[in-house]
Ligand SMILES: Nc1ncnc2c1ncn2[C@@H]1O[C@H](COP(=O)(O)OP(=O)(O)OP(=O)(O)O)[C@@H](O)[C@H]1O
């Protein structure tokens with residue numbers, strides 16, 4: 001029988017430990033999600049301190065130092081999106097996602113998320129434009145956290161798969177019973193034959209961008225599940241080399257007694 005030991009694990013027995021844990025875990029994604037969960041706390045702390053540091057010191061630093069900090073900020077946000085997508089995929093597979101819907105005034109909500117991407121867009125010389133609807137009922141019942149992830153995933157993709165010097169237009173279309181949000185980019189576009197597979201788990205289009213841009217192919221899968229859980233739809237219109245528009249619809253909250261105005 002193996003005796004417990006207080007010795008620090010060597011490289012060899014560390015890898016045995018990992019192998020044993022993998023054997024004991026029913027699905028590989030659970031092991032991944034365990035790691036993702038462990039990454040979340042230190043990452044949140046890093047991002048928090050970094051943003052305080054940038055806020056307090058940006059004015060006294062050289063442009064080069066500011067650029068380094070901005071890159072650190074972007075990289076830590078990317079890591080955090082990756083961790084969230086991994087955790088969400090595991091939650092979806094285990095059927096443990098619940099929604100906490102609340103009434104949201106859609107236009108300012110989306111705008112706040114959009115402007116947070118200014119740094120990342122600037123880094124790739126991409127222009128951002130926000131087009132607001134002028135009239136219409138725009139109160140929705142959403143789980144803010146989940147829907148923030150949907151919008152963030154679409155904007156992240158629009159930046160990642162754009163061309164340097166390109167543009168992203170976020171527009172909101174108000175219909176009778178639903179609000180449709182479009183994220184349009186002037187990027188590399190998606191070939192017709194790939195468009196049907198985009199929302200599948202781990203799917204990534206095999207092109208030069210796949211090698212250049214980090215990604216796991218989970219962002220659109222998670223986004224689709226979250227939109228469907230809100231009784232909405234998500235789809236894409238795209239043309240190779242011209243750009244893509246990802247759109248999703250969400251029902252308005254007219255039926256909720258407290259928000260009928
Ligand atoms: N706006 C876009 N323009 C061109 N291709 C896109 C766009 N959005 C997504 N794609 C293609 O669809 C694939 C799947 O996107 P998805 O967001 O699910 O995964 P990802 O970006 O590869 O990784 P991550 O899980 O980090 O989001 C991408 O790898 C890319 O090939």
Ligand SMILES: [Mg+2]
Nearest residue numbers: 157215219220
């Ligand atoms: Mg993505």
